Amino acid sequence: MSKLPPYATTGQRIWHYSFLVICGLIFFFLIFPIIVIVPLSFNAQPYFTFTPEMLALDPAGFSTEHYQKFFNDADWQRALWNSISIAPMATFLAVSLGTLAAVGLSQSHVPFRGTIMALLISPMIVPLIISATGMYFFYSQIGIQGTYWGVVLAHTVLGIPFVIITVTATLVGFDHSLTRAAANMGAGPVRTFFKIQMPLILPGVISGGLFAFITSFDEVVVTKFVGSASQTTLPWRMFTGLREQISPTILAVATILVGISIALLTVLELLRRRSERLRGITPS
Amino acid sequence: MSDATANGPVLAADGTPLKKSLQRSLRHKKFRALMLIAPLLAFVLVTFVAPIGAMLLRSVENQIVPDTLPRTVVALADWDATSGELPDEAAFAALAADLAEAFDNKTHVKLAIRLNYESPGMTSLFKKTGKAAARRFDPDQPYRQQFIDLRPEWGEVEIWQLLKTYSSRYTNGYFVNAIDMQKTPDGLVMKPDGQRVYMASMLRTLGLTLVITLLCLTIGYPIAFLLANLPMSKANLLMILVLLPFWTSLLVRTSAWKVLLQQQGVVNDVLVWLGVLADDSRLELINNQTGTIITMTHILLPFMILPLYSVMKGIPPYYVRAAKSLGATNWTAFWRVYFPQSIPGIGAGAILVFILSVGYYITPELVGGRSGKFISNWIADFVLKSPNWGLAAALGAILLALVMVLYVLYDKIVGIDNVKLG
16 A cells, blocks of 8 residues: 555545555454463453453453463363374375475476366365265275274365365476486486485475374364264364353364464464565565 | 478487477476375375265265165165055055065164164064064065055055155265255155254354454454564564464364353453453353354464465555555555455455355364354264264255355365475
8 A cells, every 4th residue: 555645635635544444444453363362261250251350450350361271171171182182193194295296297388287276275165064975985885984093084084185286386487407417427316315405495395294283173064974972073073062062162272273373374474584684585 | 400390300310300309308397296196196086086976975875775675675766655545555565575675684773773764663663573574474465464464554655655755776865965955755844843953053163163253354464464564573483473382283273262261261260350240150161152253263263364364474665655645544454455455365264264164163063052052063962962964965965065165166266286385
């Protein structure tokens, strides 16, 4: 939004400032629900609104009770543990298979490239409820419904489109003469990949991995269909909690998850800055 | 080199013709690329494509009736369902034999459940008759009379018509049901008014999705415009306000809205405090369509802003300047020059939001109540709560077809390769 020129008419001034106010309100709408749960999660009362003590910033109005409940409750802890054991495995599988395929896809002569690409991206597009229903039927038939590996495989396939998209995007700017030079100097394809190509496309691989991780870590629908009660993950536990008796512990969990998203966002932002710096573009 | 061209084809270092050698190297390259893709392709085929196929198959599969009642199916083949008369004695005898066997194998319960989808009351009819068939049908008496004595329903033509309709191995019955029609011997007819739930739900899903898409567009457009026209450093800072919700867990955002929109929640509290509302007339913002619309607009807004932003970023500023210098007002310059150039972004964002929204399950389930229920919630209920897998699969197939049409459209407008994240 360029600055108002000095010769702007009153009407233009009013329009300019009301536009900024409208944008401010929309930003408020975007960020308010996420910010507001943070103080609410420290509420000493089991209510979901600000108590008079909280508004007066009286320390008695705040407590970490709901956090203690989260860390001492066996159900929540099992859910947390399940999430922590499923998401990294799914991320690892998605990143290794996805990066390999993305390297293949970005070569110059790939037959049926469009079709393959559309197929690999489709888990992102097909509604989760349909994937979940299909997986529920098929995984039961092959006997992995309700197992750890069933959930991991399902999460892997949901994360793959993100890895493919980010890694192929990074490979667009990759100079293939570097791999030829490495081969020329006697490096085998595997060594060339790990020593030359991998370090250069690493930012894309990491951000693809973060997407795959968050997809798995957040996923409820497929987990609910493919998993059994012993695979209850954190979001699944939240879902159950929200549907039955909503307890303030959920707000404490939500706040912790917001913290995790801020950490992930920071990592991504740092990666983006790094790649911009390497390309010689600095934010003006 | 000139010698080689004079004496024949150009040769590569190992003595083969260059053309052949190049072709071989190209083949080799293609093969290597495919080998790199192959593991993932196989993985996706097994863990994703096969399940979708399994679901589609289940939407037309009807093995239970012919498998459980093989003799009856054969006996009914020649019976004219439109004649209005009961089938002959042979059909009754076949049914008695089939049911006796089914009862021994315990398969009559599955059959009863399957037929109960089509006509309520079949469960008890088949369970009772199956039990009787296993014990006390007298082979010397006419079977027809014994059946009718046992349960008078067996004297009704409709039951037999139903059996004949569902005697084939594959059926379009679930799809017919999913579009609120029913099969009769005279062809397809609409169900009675009170029972047309699925099409109504599908239309409501589409309606709500359209409202959400339009809302996202209306409030996403100014934000994308602002971000695209601010200097980079400021835009990057404000971008965080868009990206943080994008990266925050869906469940977190849904629970936040669930808490905020309650009758005793923050939004109602603020409105009461401001004096807009009286304390006893707090708004019902949750567990209805309003809840679904507000929450899903918030959740999907980043998916509208990001593609719009990337298109607007590429619009050169001098067209608008040129229009203004030629005498256009701000509005004309925007509407006639800037807006048409941003339409690809509108297309990309709107289709993306529509595709994501039409299949939503979690949010409508948690904040939608009864009136904000999407078609996905029906599918989930038919898989987990009151199993009717065939109907769930048929509803899923219809939804999938809709999404696929939009996916192809998206591919044509934006191109799958051009999808950007973050």
